[in-house]
Amino acid sequence: MSVTRIFLIRHGATVLTAEDRFAGATDVELSDEGRGQVRRLAERLSLIPVDAIYASPLGRTMETAGILAAPHGKDVLARDGLKEISHGHWEQMTRKEVEAAYPDEAAAWDRDPYTYAPPDGESGVSAQQMGVGRIWPPEHR
Secondary structure, eight states: OOOOOOOOOOOOOOOOGGGGGGOOOSSSOOOOHHHHHHHHHHHHTTTOOOOOEEOOSSSSHHHHHHHHHGTTOOOEEOOOOOOOOGGGGGTTTTTTHHHHHHHHHHHHHHTTTTTTTOSSSSHHHHHTTTTTTTTTTTGOO
16 A cells, blocks of 8 residues: 655745735745755755655745755646635735724634635635645646
């Protein structure tokens, strides 16, 4: 019997991470700190056999996956279904800025972040409904 292991790895720290900004759909780069985090993880995972590496097409995730893929000689396969949730018009704002500019929206998010979506954004439910079939092709399921 063969065993399939799937590692779900979040991208390294970005230039907006330290500022605690919403940046799900914003294509922001990894910071030097984030690159260091990923290089250390790549070293730890270098001896584990890998068949495929998938990532969201955003720059930070493709860079993260590329660093992780290098020791294995693998190409990174971009998949739209792996994109992070969009926070709509909250993108690039801090939590405090959102609370000040959109107090009713922030309160609705606090009550139910899973089903609430900021205007022009996505809820957790809608982000989940991308479906495994749109992420991994049949040859890797």
